[in-house]
Amino acid sequence: MASLSTCVALHTLYSAQARANTRRSSQRKLSQNRNPKLKLRTGPNGLPPLPPSPVDLSGGGEATTYIRLPPKEDFVDDLVQSSNFFSSEVKLSDFEAVKAAEEKILIHENDRAVDDSESEEEILEANLGLDFGKFELLDQNSVGDNDDDYDNGDEVLGFQYEEPESFLDGEDDSEGEEKEKGVPAVMRCFDRAKIYVKAGDGGNGVVAFRREKYVPLGGPSGGDGGKGGNVYVEVDGSMNSLLPFRKNIHFRAGRGSHGQGKNQVGAKGEDVLVKVAPGTVIREAGKAGEQGKFLFELLHPGQRAQMLPGGRGGRGNASFKSGTNKVPKIAENGEKGMEMWLELELKLVADVGIVGAPNAGKSTLLSVISAAQPTIANYPFTTLLPNLGVVSFDYDETMVVADLPGLLEGAHRGFGLGHEFLRHTERCSVLVHVVDGWGQQPEYEFEAVRLELELFSPELAEKPYIVAFNKMDLPEAVEKWTSFKESLQARGIEPFCMSAVNGQGTREVVYAVYELLKKRKKENQEAEGWADSLNLNHVADIVNKQRSASINEFEISHDSSSNTWLVVGAGIQRFVQMTNWKYSESVRRFQHVLEACGVNKSLIKLGVKEGDRVIVGEMEMVWDNSNDKFGSSNLSKSSAGSVKWPKWK
Numbered sequence: 001m002a003s004l005s006t007c008v009a010l011h012t013l014y015s016a017q018a019r020a021n022t023r024r025s026s027q028r029k030l031s032q033n034r035n036p037k038l039k040l041r042t043g044p045n046g047l048p049p050l051p052p053s054p055v056d057l058s059g060g061g062e063a064t065t066y067i068r069l070p071p072k073e074d075f076v077d078d079l080v081q082s083s084n085f086f087s088s089e090v091k092l093s094d095f096e097a098v099k100a101a102e103e104k105i106l107i108h109e110n111d112r113a114v115d116d117s118e119s120e121e122e123i124l125e126a127n128l129g130l131d132f133g134k135f136e137l138l139d140q141n142s143v144g145d146n147d148d149d150y151d152n153g154d155e156v157l158g159f160q161y162e163e164p165e166s167f168l169d170g171e172d173d174s175e176g177e178e179k180e181k182g183v184p185a186v187m188r189c190f191d192r193a194k195i196y197v198k199a200g201d202g203g204n205g206v207v208a209f210r211r212e213k214y215v216p217l218g219g220p221s222g223g224d225g226g227k228g229g230n231v232y233v234e235v236d237g238s239m240n241s242l243l244p245f246r247k248n249i250h251f252r253a254g255r256g257s258h259g260q261g262k263n264q265v266g267a268k269g270e271d272v273l274v275k276v277a278p279g280t281v282i283r284e285a286g287k288a289g290e291q292g293k294f295l296f297e298l299l300h301p302g303q304r305a306q307m308l309p310g311g312r313g314g315r316g317n318a319s320f321k322s323g324t325n326k327v328p329k330i331a332e333n334g335e336k337g338m339e340m341w342l343e344l345e346l347k348l349v350a351d352v353g354i355v356g357a358p359n360a361g362k363s364t365l366l367s368v369i370s371a372a373q374p375t376i377a378n379y380p381f382t383t384l385l386p387n388l389g390v391v392s393f394d395y396d397e398t399m400v401v402a403d404l405p406g407l408l409e410g411a412h413r414g415f416g417l418g419h420e421f422l423r424h425t426e427r428c429s430v431l432v433h434v435v436d437g438w439g440q441q442p443e444y445e446f447e448a449v450r451l452e453l454e455l456f457s458p459e460l461a462e463k464p465y466i467v468a469f470n471k472m473d474l475p476e477a478v479e480k481w482t483s484f485k486e487s488l489q490a491r492g493i494e495p496f497c498m499s500a501v502n503g504q505g506t507r508e509v510v511y512a513v514y515e516l517l518k519k520r521k522k523e524n525q526e527a528e529g530w531a532d533s534l535n536l537n538h539v540a541d542i543v544n545k546q547r548s549a550s551i552n553e554f555e556i557s558h559d560s561s562s563n564t565w566l567v568v569g570a571g572i573q574r575f576v577q578m579t580n581w582k583y584s585e586s587v588r589r590f591q592h593v594l595e596a597c598g599v600n601k602s603l604i605k606l607g608v609k610e611g612d613r614v615i616v617g618e619m620e621m622v623w624d625n626s627n628d629k630f631g632s633s634n635l636s637k638s639s640a641g642s643v644k645w646p647k648w649k
């Protein structure tokens with residue numbers, strides 16, 4: 001297949017320099033390293049296959065240090081998983097090797113005769129594109145030493161392949177691994193998280209009677225339980241990632257206090273506030289591998305949505321007092337707070353997204369047009385996380401620009417890093433496509449990245465975009481510019497040329513983007529206005545509606561093999577959950593309710609027989625034909641005729 005290289009020239013140049021530098025320094029540092037953990041074997045060309053050193057922007061190709069390094073494990077993980085770091089060249093076509101590895105996996109899957117353990121190892125190697133044979137274990141001393149080695153800038157890397165840990169404490173392991181394959185640990189959970197929220201349970205009501213001097217027969221005075229705490233989700237403008245959910249994923253609101261004597265109502269449970277970054281989409285967690293139901297998205301700082309309302313407090317006996325029952329010995333349990341798993345997904349709220357192949361100069365462009373200071377270096381995947389910058393114009397007009405990690409061929413299928421962040425571009429109104437003018441085939445690079453965008457999402461490909469041909473300060477780029485321009489013009493696209501490094505042509509690009517953005521915003525204004533007026537509490541409203549479901553609405557299903565009848569209905573199930581069975585009057589009330597809401601009648605109609613099991617919520621009973629009521633050793637069969645129960649709310 002024709003070479004799709006974007007960086008061949010760069011890497012040939014770089015690799016000669018870098019190898020000479022790194023060989024010298026690694027030899028020096030190897031001798032300083034007192035406790036090396038793993039040693040790299042010499043590569044086929046006699047040179048150690050070291051990862052490329054970053055090259056400073058200002059230093060014109062001089063080796064320099066990283067501006068900010070991720071923790072060592074992440075760095076190693078990243079290196080191990082991105083096989084291309086081991087080769088001296090990184091190019092779009094490099095991922096042919098990965099494709100070949102994929103095919104290898106398929107062959108292994110088909111070939112049942114291959115020994116399992118052997119094939120597993122090969123598949124792993126194929127996945128990583130890494131030949132484990134290149135490393136040899138020298139010393140298995142404590143892992144803690146690694147940090148020291150790292151801090152000293154030691155170039156003997158402790159390569160260890162570790163299973164990526166799930167961000168969900170053991171839940172949905174397989175899904176997480178598949179989804180986050182190839183992403184360094186520091187980035188996991190950055191823009192996706194799965195959290196558990198639970199509204200507070202209501203406090204229980206109590207049975208109490210007033211006893212006071214000179215107040216004979218003081219009457220019932222058991223207070224109601226307090227309401228459980230609510231769960232809110234709020235946008236915190238200072239957050240720009242979902243990183244806090246990497247460690248803390250459980251959010252439980254406080255339960256309401258129980259009621260007390262002297263008609264004291266229990267205190268309300270404490271609310272819980274889940275803070276998310278602007279641009280977070282919230283979904284109900286779906287089954288493994290499936291996307292859950294969309295609930296809402298929070299865009300602006302300060303926006304707050306009530307997610308789950310707390311459970312209602314149970315009524316105390318004072319609430320059950322009536323003309324016919326002046327001494328009620330009955331109280332309710334507090335209502336259980338609803339719980340659910342939520343999927344959070346952060347999509348950056350940027351106006352403009354800068355996309356392009358790795359090393360094209362995206363971060364350099366952002367650093368020139370805004371005050372943002374992204375890491376810039378002469379190696380692919382310098383940018384691991386999106387960077388945001390604000391471009392200011394006259395009249396206080398601004399636009400937010402996001403610089404995204406580079407896209408590779410196959411990115412939509414998970415190669416490289418860019419796909420992890422493509423979703424961020426979904427919210428951008430306009431894209432700037434930076435093309436590396438120093439690459440071997442800029443037209444091909446352009447096509448490949450466009451195709452990735454299309455494959456990821458057709459809507460993304462439809463977004464208006466501007467093409468910026470970069471590195472025009474280099475003669476190689478100038479040579480290619482004319483043919484690139486002509487080929488794009490033939491397709492009706494008018495590309496811009498610029499040199500991000502010295503700022504030439506960037507002004508034109510920025511103004512063109514801004515014009516496009518203004519036009520786009522105008523078009524979208526109506527839709528945005530509609531979106532802003534959305535009711536963010538609609539989830540809580542649904543829960544409240546479910547709670548107020550009538551007790552008369554239920555469905556009965558029958559399992560003839562076990563002679564079981566299942567009565568399902570939100571109202572009646574809630575009633576069972578709130579019934580406090582330790583009071584005998586509760587049992588009578590329960591019988592009465594079943595009679596009144598028509599469960600008994602329906603069961604008789606459907607042909608319930610003596611001894612059949614009937615299940616309502618947590619309650620299991622046996623049908624007793626003698627008086628058409630449920631019978632059970634626990635349940636009283638006495639008539640509840642004289643008990644007046646309050647209307648169900």
Ligand SMILES: Nc1nc2c(ncn2[C@@H]2O[C@H](COP(=O)(O)OP(=O)(O)OP(=O)(O)O)[C@@H](O)[C@H]2O)c(=O)[nH]1
Nearest residue numbers: 359360361362363364377378381382383406500501
């Ligand atoms: N000569 C020249 N070099 C440039 C120009 N723009 C960027 N570079 C260099 O290209 C290299 C890559 O630049 P970055 O801005 O890090 O590229 P990127 O697209 O953000 O790369 P990734 O984050 O890895 O995807 C750096 O060494 C820059 O100095 C330019 O206009 N001219």
Ligand SMILES: [Mg+2]
Nearest residue numbers: 362363382383
């Ligand atoms: Mg970058």
